[in-house]
Structures are given as structure tokens and as C-alpha cells.
Amino acid sequence: MKIGEVVAGSVLGGLEVKLQLDNPEELRIGYPVIVEGKTYDFYCLVEDIVNQQLDIAERLAGSDYKDALVPGAGTHEGYGGPIFYSKTLLRPIQLIEKESGELSQPQTIPPYFSEARHAARADVEHIYEITETSVPLGTIRGIEPYYVHIDFTRLTEKPFAIFGRTGAGKSILNKLICLSVLTKDVGSVLIFDMVGEYGVYSRADNTKGLKYYFPERVEIFSIDPKNQEARPFIIDPREIQPEDLIVALQDLRPAMVDTIYAIHQRRGEKDLVTAIQDATVEQLGEALVHEMSLNALKRRMARLTRLPFLREGKDAFPQMMSLVRQGKSIVLDFGEFGGDRSVYLFIANVLAHRLYDLYTEKGEDRRLVVFLEEAHKFLDPEVAPYTRFSQLARETRKFNLILALVDQRPTRVDQEVRSQLANRFVLSLKEQADVQSALAGVQDVGMWEKIVGTIPPRVVAVIGDAIRVPTVIDIMTYDDANVHEHVVGRAKVTEAELERLARKADDIFRTGAG
Amino acid sequence: MTVREELRAELSRMIRYRETRPGATSLEVRSIRPAETPLDLVAIDGSYTFLWNLGSMWLAVARAAAIPYALTERGFHPRRPEIVDRAIMVSTWDDIVAKQDEFHQRLFEATRGSAEQHKDMVNEFRKHLEGELAVKVARETEGVVIALDGSLAAVPKELDHLEEVVGACEANGNTLVGVSKDSLLHAFGRAMPDEQVLQSYAGMGYVRVPKDFEQRQRGLLYGDVYFARLHPQSPKWFRVDIGTYKDDPDFVFSHLAAHARSGISPGYPFPLIEAHRLAVLVRQIREPLEEEILKECGRLGLRVHEVVAGLTRVEGRRRGAFHEFLDQLARDVK
Ligand SMILES: Nc1ncnc2c1ncn2[C@@H]1O[C@H](COP(=O)(O)OP(=O)(O)O)[C@@H](O)[C@H]1O
Ligand SMILES: [Mg+2]
Numbered sequence: 001m002k003i004g005e006v007v008a009g010s011v012l013g014g015l016e017v018k019l020q021l022d023n024p025e026e027l028r029i030g031y032p033v034i035v036e037g038k039t040y041d042f043y044c045l046v047e048d049i050v051n052q053q054l055d056i057a058e059r060l061a062g063s064d065y066k067d068a069l070v071p072g073a074g075t076h077e078g079y080g081g082p083i084f085y086s087k088t089l090l091r092p093i094q095l096i097e098k099e100s101g102e103l104s105q106p107q108t109i110p111p112y113f114s115e116a117r118h119a120a121r122a123d124v125e126h127i128y129e130i131t132e133t134s135v136p137l138g139t140i141r142g143i144e145p146y147y148v149h150i151d152f153t154r155l156t157e158k159p160f161a162i163f164g165r166t167g168a169g170k171s172i173l174n175k176l177i178c179l180s181v182l183t184k185d186v187g188s189v190l191i192f193d194m195v196g197e198y199g200v201y202s203r204a205d206n207t208k209g210l211k212y213y214f215p216e217r218v219e220i221f222s223i224d225p226k227n228q229e230a231r232p233f234i235i236d237p238r239e240i241q242p243e244d245l246i247v248a249l250q251d252l253r254p255a256m257v258d259t260i261y262a263i264h265q266r267r268g269e270k271d272l273v274t275a276i277q278d279a280t281v282e283q284l285g286e287a288l289v290h291e292m293s294l295n296a297l298k299r300r301m302a303r304l305t306r307l308p309f310l311r312e313g314k315d316a317f318p319q320m321m322s323l324v325r326q327g328k329s330i331v332l333d334f335g336e337f338g339g340d341r342s343v344y345l346f347i348a349n350v351l352a353h354r355l356y357d358l359y360t361e362k363g364e365d366r367r368l369v370v371f372l373e374e375a376h377k378f379l380d381p382e383v384a385p386y387t388r389f390s391q392l393a394r395e396t397r398k399f400n401l402i403l404a405l406v407d408q409r410p411t412r413v414d415q416e417v418r419s420q421l422a423n424r425f426v427l428s429l430k431e432q433a434d435v436q437s438a439l440a441g442v443q444d445v446g447m448w449e450k451i452v453g454t455i456p457p458r459v460v461a462v463i464g465d466a467i468r469v470p471t472v473i474d475i476m477t478y479d480d481a482n483v484h485e486h487v488v489g490r491a492k493v494t495e496a497e498l499e500r501l502a503r504k505a506d507d508i509f510r511t512g513a514g
Numbered sequence: 515m516t517v518r519e520e521l522r523a524e525l526s527r528m529i530r531y532r533e534t535r536p537g538a539t540s541l542e543v544r545s546i547r548p549a550e551t552p553l554d555l556v557a558i559d560g561s562y563t564f565l566w567n568l569g570s571m572w573l574a575v576a577r578a579a580a581i582p583y584a585l586t587e588r589g590f591h592p593r594r595p596e597i598v599d600r601a602i603m604v605s606t607w608d609d610i611v612a613k614q615d616e617f618h619q620r621l622f623e624a625t626r627g628s629a630e631q632h633k634d635m636v637n638e639f640r641k642h643l644e645g646e647l648a649v650k651v652a653r654e655t656e657g658v659v660i661a662l663d664g665s666l667a668a669v670p671k672e673l674d675h676l677e678e679v680v681g682a683c684e685a686n687g688n689t690l691v692g693v694s695k696d697s698l699l700h701a702f703g704r705a706m707p708d709e710q711v712l713q714s715y716a717g718m719g720y721v722r723v724p725k726d727f728e729q730r731q732r733g734l735l736y737g738d739v740y741f742a743r744l745h746p747q748s749p750k751w752f753r754v755d756i757g758t759y760k761d762d763p764d765f766v767f768s769h770l771a772a773h774a775r776s777g778i779s780p781g782y783p784f785p786l787i788e789a790h791r792l793a794v795l796v797r798q799i800r801e802p803l804e805e806e807i808l809k810e811c812g813r814l815g816l817r818v819h820e821v822v823a824g825l826t827r828v829e830g831r832r833r834g835a836f837h838e839f840l841d842q843l844a845r846d847v848k
Contacts, residue, residue, distance in 0.1 A: 056778065060777065060778065063777060064747075065777040065780075066746070066747060067746075068745065068747060068775050068777040068780045069589055069590070069775050069776050070777050071776070071777045071778050072589075074588060074589055075588065075589030075590065076589055076590055076776060076778065077589065077592055078592065078788045078791065079581055079592055079595050079788055079791070079792050083778070
């Protein structure tokens, strides 16, 4: 359907279209629109919608029309369309050559009076690709339902991020993304599950988790010993490095940092934690440590040493990696420790450290995507220098280890890490600074800032090389029907379902027999 | 006497003289009910602009525009307008006119004696184009209202098409009206123009001017002359001349009033506004036409500054004319 004609435009500034809609509310920011040029169809997104200043409108405003026809786009058409018209600013993001269907960057503009119309299924079908490893996350906004595919091989080749304010739908979107990674088996995932949303059921909103859909391919580890259903997460103190403590303890004075390194060098057979507990000034010498720093350090360490997961035993890391090599994915449930800054920093850093060493030194064949919920907790500019995460983000794309961030405050994620992102899923953000941080470096950033600042929850702007053109997507409703139909597929689930039923029957049978 | 005292004295005289002619006819205002399913209405208007002046010769273009409207409950919907653009050279000097064709000579004769004859000639030409277009529309459509801008009076008679328009409208069952934007008529025999006399009548309605007025105008008038307020919120009464269906003014006004229901201009038919906007757009093609003049005159051997000096404003005054300089000065020192 025709919605208007081009009346102005430039390659850099976008196209201005005089609308002939009775009601501008039919259009929204981010909707796809086709402008019919001579050689090309210009695939555009709505960047802005404007009722411009009109003298006649100012003169008429406030009039009492009684039985007169109220002036408006629908009631008063003139020789050039509606007398009262709105305009829209369109941002061309792709050219489609009419004859060949070939795609190219928008390096030109269409002639005056070129027709603009709502994009139709047939237009977007030209643009989006469906590949062996693509999965839809929802439908494109502003046209009849069309499921837009994201390519998950591409996505998991480089770091990416999901940004959006609290309640925007990041975690649900992330579940769809993780389920897609698992469905297409383009790698394994490791999730730092800070609030227990990803296991079988979410403790936050009771939605289904990864293990619900892939019971055989997802393992849950829990830091919280009270969680009986998960495997216990244990860190062997012998694996602890000085940096782990520096990050976990935070705000250590330089003297204390020096003390840690001094003890580390002279710890002999002991693990670092025990070595600090046992250390004395006499043993190390006044030259290296001071009484005060050592005691302060010990007091700070006391909290860590009381943690249930820091004990000798079957270290979780080798277990996790062997599961990953078998093609499984891992949810690391922080339980009640998700809110304890020193704990999660400690664990995260220990794991990051080991992952980094493993993937960069030895090399691993199985791709692993590490999802950091509340990523700013690990990538805050203040702690970033001490964690391996910024290094992970920067260096590991060549090594099959990919970082994925989920966060509500992109401003608080280290800028250097953000600059590594090859794909961004940006949901609603309200703070101007967050909007800017989330979109820094994106093409047509002005338009995207407007879009991201105005979209409702459960709508996401996807920008990056995993999708042909940047797109605003209505995330599909997260329920069994949709997940089966569009993401994990029917057959697989039926199989899993059968298995589960079989096991249930087993249980019942056994209890019945016993 | 100071100027203030003089002013007050004159004002009191004006108020006293207002009702000079006693026994003026009492007005019989009839009510109007807007038609529920209005006929389509074709509005016709015209405009012109001068472009270039050389001695006693002026070059101008005139436009006539007709725009047909359908009116539904949802609003005003136009169909494709018809536009006629024509260029013309008029001269106010007999010797040159003598070399021109018979039509130009008629234009010249019809306006002889006017103060700014070149303007009146082009204006007559504009009316001529409007008339031709009205004849065409009247012949090609049936059962519509044809609304012309202005009265249905043929002055000057020699150049007029009204007789033909009326004939074609009668043949095709079209309703012909002429709506005057501003009228200084004194048909009701008051000191104030009729428009103002009627101002005190509230509500919508129409009233015919006294017979003796039409009698005096006989021969020039092609319609019956009324004043009408076509919408209760109309800011004024408009003179409306009815050219066909003269025996059924209720019918004519009900359809005309339906088209005068726009909130933009309650009481004035909206299609006439569009026809007017379309007509004055002729001024926007001045620029390309001026370029054409520059090129063509160059080809004909004129020097650029001579050509430029002849370029005129819309009303035909040379751009650099001295009085314009004075006007400008008056505005600047205000
Ligand atoms: N696509 C979706 N389908 C169904 N419910 C959703 C969807 N996205 C979000 N929700 C619901 O909205 C709420 C907030 O979503 P969540 O993903 O937890 O937001 P965030 O992680 O950004 O804070 C939750 O209750 C969630 O169930
Ligand atoms: Mg969340």
C-alpha cells in the first residue's frame, strides 16, 4: 500500500516522505518501508514521524467545528493529497536491484516523488537469508508476520551482547538465543546464571529453562550446596591465583597486593588460601610484609575461606570441560550467592582464567559461548583490568571461546569490551547514556538511538553480521508452542518428551514395585 | 479643528448616514438544509502572472483550473484536476495592437480607457480561459454542480462565454453557480454593502436581492443574484449567482451548502479554495519560464541586461521600478 512520496532527501540525511495516510499513527519508528526508485527498491526504516508546523493548523487550532468537517488528512484532500499531512524520515539501509534482486549499500537516493509503501513479505524475503544454521527470534515489526532468521554460526564466531533495561526481556531473549545455539549445535554454552533463570524452570518468573527443552544436553552446576538437583560446584583451592583474590577482595591497598604476591611465591606445596592463613611476618621477613597488611589481608580472606565451594574435592572445572567436549552445555547457578559481589567475581575470575589458558594455550575443538548475565559485574571499568573477561572479549575470537554479555547498564561495561562486539541485541533503554553506549560505533546511530529510546519491552533491535540488515524484531512470545514451532523443532522435542515420559514411568514403576 | 476632532465629527456623520434610504426592502431570509448525499462539485478558478515587459508590450501567462470533488461522509475527495496554461502578449499601443489578431484586438477594445490596461487585458484573457474551461466541463459532465469564482455577469460582453456555459449546463443537467469571495454590492439599498447588512442575521440561509437590482443589470447577468450564509459558523454572507435550476434555489443551496462544510472555511465551498490554490500555482512556474525568456531572447540577439531589465513582478511592474524602491524604503524606515 502506498503511504506517500519522496519530497526531499540525501544519502547522508535520509529520505523525507510526504505521507498520505489519514492517520500517522499507522506508522512507527523502526517500521520497514520500501521506496520505489527507478532501478532500485530502497529498503528503509522509519527514523522519525513528523507533523510539521503549518500556519493553517495554528490558525484553526482551538476552533469549535460543530457540524463542520474537522480538518484532517482524511477529511480534506487537495490536488496534492491531504491538506494536513505528516512526514516521515526514512533511513535507507539496503538497496535491492529490481531486476536481479541483488543487494547493495545505499549509496544513492531515489528521484523526487518516488513512491513509498509498506514493506511486504516479498520484499523482506529478498533481504533476509534462511541458512542451515539460522533460527528466528521473532517477527519483523511493521509488516504481516514474517519470522526473521539470525544466523547462529555467524553469531557465535565473535563476541556479542544483549542490552536492555530491567524487564525489557533480555533473559527471555537470551533463552531463545541459547536454545537456538543448542538446536543448531553450533557450539556449547556456559551461562553465569546469577538469579537462577536458565535451569529447568526460572526461579524469577517460572518460565522454562534450557534443561527443560534439552534435558540430556544441559548440565546444571550450583554453587549453592542446598540445590540438590544440580551438580555441586567446587573450586579446589590449589587452583587459586593471586589475581583471583585481588578481584574477589576488591579495593586492596597496594601493600596487601604485594603481600599476596610475596606469599604466592613462597607458598611451597600449600595452596594460596592456606598459605595466606598460615603466613607470619617472622617466616616471610619484615622486608617483604608488614604485620598490619598481613593481618588485614587475613581478616578479609576469612569471608572467602568460609565459602562452601572452596574446598578440596572434585574440582568442577575439569568436569565442565569434559561435558563441553561431549557437546553439552552448562548452566552455572549462583543460587543465593548471585548477589554477593566478592563471590561471583571470585568464581567468574577463576573460571575465566582457566578458560582463557585452556583455549588459548592448548586449544579446544568445541566452540564455547560464555554468557555473562549482569555482565557489568565482571566488566565494570573498575574491575576489568583484573579480570580476564576483557581479554577474553578481545583475544579469543580466534580460539573458539566467545563471550556474550547480557546487561542493563551498557555504560558500566568497559568500553574496550563493547568495541569488540560484532552483534548487538538492543532492547528498550531509557538512559540516554546507556543508549549511546549500547550503540556506539553503529552505522546510522542517530536513528538507532531514537528507535531504542522508544521501543516497548520485548522488541529488539538486532545489529550486526548475523543478520543481513539491522532489524527491529518483535520477540516471539516465549511459550511451548512457539519454541517448538520456531526454535527447537517438533521432532526433537517429541523425542525428548518421550524420554522424559519414559523416565517418569520408570520412577512410578519403581516406587510402585518398591 | 484637530485631526482627532475632525475624525470624531466624520464618524458621527457616517453612523447617521448609514440608514439613508428609508423604506429599504425588508429581507426574507430562507433557510438551507445541506443535502445528505451531495452532488459532485467542479470548482473553476483562474490566475495569471506577468513575466516580461518590452516597451508597451507585456508577456504574461494565465491559467484556468478545474477540480472535481466528490464529498462523502469521510470528507472531500478530489479527482484529477484539469489545468490550462497559456502565454499571451498584450500591448497598450494601437499601432502594435493593429498588427495582432482579432482576439487581441477585442481584448484591447474591451478594456480601452482603463487605468492599467495591460492588467485588465490579461485579466480578461484569464476570464476567457476560465470560460472556455467551464464550457468544456459543462459539456463533458452531467448532473454535477459547477462552481465558478465570481459573479455570473458578463462584463465585457464581447469576450464572454457565459451564455455557452449556461446552455451546456442546461443540456447536461448541471447546476451552475458563481460564488463571489468579496462583494461590494448595494442591491439592498442600504449605505453599507449588502454583505454587511446581512451580517446581523444569525444562522444559515439565503436571500434574493431585490428584483429592481437585477432589472438594472439585465443583459449582463446570466443568473439570479442571492446572498447566502452557507454554514451557521460562516464568518460572512457570500454573493451567489445561480445560472441553472433557477426555479429551485432550495435545491441549489442545499448542495452548495454541503460543500461549504469544511472546518477550514465554514460557509465557503472548499473545492473553490483548492481551485484557487491550484490556479495561483501558475506563479510558481515563473522561474523556469524566466529562464526560457533569457535563453530565447539571447538567441534572438538581445543583450542580457536588456532582458533582465524587462523581467516583471506578478502584477507586471518591472522589478527595478522606482516606485518599488520607494515602497521598499517606506517599509524599511517604518
Ligand atoms: N518474549 C517473551 N515472551 C513471554 N514473556 C516475556 C517475553 N519477554 C519477556 N517476558 C516476560 O517479561 C518479564 C521480564 O523479562 P526478562 O527477560 O526477565 O527481562 P530482563 O531480563 O530484561 O529483566 C518476565 O516476566 C518475562 O517472563
Ligand atoms: Mg534478566
